[in-house]
Amino acid sequence: MLADSTPATQPSGSAGQPLVRLDGIVAGYGAFDVLQAVDLTVRDGELLGVIGHNGAGKSTLLKVIAGFLPPRSGRVVSGADGRGLRVGLVPQGHAVFTKMTVAENLQVPELAARRGAPLIPVDEIHDMFPILRDRSTQAAGNLSGGEQRMLSIGMALRLGPELLLLDEPSLGLAPLLVKQIMEAVDEHRRQHGYTVLIVEQNLDVLLTRADRLVAIRQGAIVWDGRPADVEDIRGLWEHF
Ligand SMILES: Nc1ncnc2c1ncn2[C@@H]1O[C@H](COP(=O)(O)OP(=O)(O)OP(=O)(O)O)[C@@H](O)[C@H]1O
Ligand SMILES: [Mg+2]
Numbered sequence: 329m330l331a332d333s334t335p336a337t338q339p340s341g342s343a344g345q346p347l348v349r350l351d352g353i354v355a356g357y358g359a360f361d362v363l364q365a366v367d368l369t370v371r372d373g374e375l376l377g378v379i380g381h382n383g384a385g386k387s388t389l390l391k392v393i394a395g396f397l398p399p400r401s402g403r404v405v406s407g408a409d410g411r412g413l414r415v416g417l418v419p420q421g422h423a424v425f426t427k428m429t430v431a432e433n434l435q436v437p438e439l440a441a442r443r444g445a446p447l448i449p450v451d452e453i454h455d456m457f458p459i460l461r462d463r464s465t466q467a468a469g470n471l472s473g474g475e476q477r478m479l480s481i482g483m484a485l486r487l488g489p490e491l492l493l494l495d496e497p498s499l500g501l502a503p504l505l506v507k508q509i510m511e512a513v514d515e516h517r518r519q520h521g522y523t524v525l526i527v528e529q530n531l532d533v534l535l536t537r538a539d540r541l542v543a544i545r546q547g548a549i550v551w552d553g554r555p556a557d558v559e560d561i562r563g564l565w566e567h568f
Contacts, residue, residue, distance in 0.1 A: 344372035347413065347491060347523050348393060352402035355392050356547075362388040364547040365402065370491065370525055375517070377534030378527040379561070380544035386527035387420055389544065390493045393525070407490070414445070416489030420496050422476040424483070426469030430460055433468050433479055437486035446488040453482035456512045474505040481513065492517065494526040498533045506533060531561065 348370040356362040362385045370376055370393075380386050391397035392404060394417045407413040424433050434450050441447055454461035457478040463471060468479055477497060484492060494513070498506040514537060517524050528534055534541060535555050543551035543561065551561060 345408065346370070346405075347372040347407065349405040350392070350402065351405070353392055353399045353404065354401045355388060355397055355399040361400070362547045363392065363399070366544075366547070366549055368542065368549060370523060371540075373521060373523055374539040375514070375524045375526070375537055377538035377541045377555075378525065378544055379529070379531055379534060379541060380527070381529060384544045385547040386544060387495055388547075390417060390495055390525070390527060393491075394493060413490045414487060415491045415493060416484035416487050417493045418480050418484045418495060418497065420499065422473065423480040424468040424471075424476050426467065428468055429465055430468055430471065430479060431464040434460070434482055434486060437483055441487055448486050448488050450486070453485060456485075456516055457482060457509075474501050474509070477501060477509060478512075481509070485516070488520075489522055491523045491525065494524065496528055496530075497526060498528060498530045503532075506530075510537060 346369045348368075350366055350368040353363050353366040353368075354361055366385075366389065368389075378386055378389065388397065392399055393406075394415050395404075395406075396417075406415075425436065428436075431450075434453060438447060457475075459475055460478055460482060463475065468476060471479065481494070481497070492513075497509060497513075501509070510533060513524065526534060526538070535558060538555050541551070541553060541555050541561060542549055553560065555561075
């Protein structure tokens with residue numbers, strides 16, 4: 329009983345141990361380095377926001393964390409003792425299979441899952457985004473931009489990620505829809521206790537929800553702090 333109890337020193341709602349640690353990450357494409365010696369720790373249970381302009385290296389950072397882009401130097405330590413993590417990446421834009429139905433899209437993760445992986449039931453995704461239940465038999469390409477965003481988040485969640493990476497979830501969506509999607513994700517992660525990293529250009533998406541904010545500029549982390557210190561962030565933002 330003692331062995332699996334939560335340490336009393338960790339206040340509820342606060343982030344825990346390091347889940348992913350990036351040490352001196354240099355990564356890029358061809359001869360071009362995008363990330364310039366990035367050090368970053370993502371803590372267990374936190375909602376970390378990364379803010380940066382176009383081309384700052386946000387998507388590149390997510391690709392490195394997800395293991396899709398090997399760094400040129402530095403190292404990524406994932407999970408306790410570096411044993412690795414289940415990571416769900418929701419890519420930028422409309423990342424769905426447009427000719428397949430909504431239901432088929434939600435089945436795709438089953439094909440990708442490792443044997444014995446803890447899949448999240450489709451019903452749970454439907455409860456999160458009820459519109460997907462109503463649109464089950466429609467081709468995903470016929471969904472609105474917001475519905476496609478919900479579907480791509482649902483696909484990533486089916487794999488039961490310990491770390492969910494969201495690449496600009498607000499892009500091209502009306503503020504009310506963004507709020508609805510963010511609330512659904514926030515509620516779901518609180519139920520399941522997974523960690524979320526969101527990259528955005530839209531600071532307002534992160535201000536009220538992120539536990540911690542990091543700003544990235546030209547491939548380097550230039551600010552790391554709490555959303556409560558927003559005056560600093562706004563000042564910094566203007567000088568980008
Ligand atoms: N596959 C690629 N091949 C070559 N260069 C790339 C590739 N992907 C991105 N880049 C370049 O790397 C830099 C950083 O790109 P990245 O996509 O990480 O930026 P970002 O912060 O996500 O920008 P945005 O907000 O526009 O999505 C840019 O200059 C971009 O042109
Ligand atoms: Mg990007």
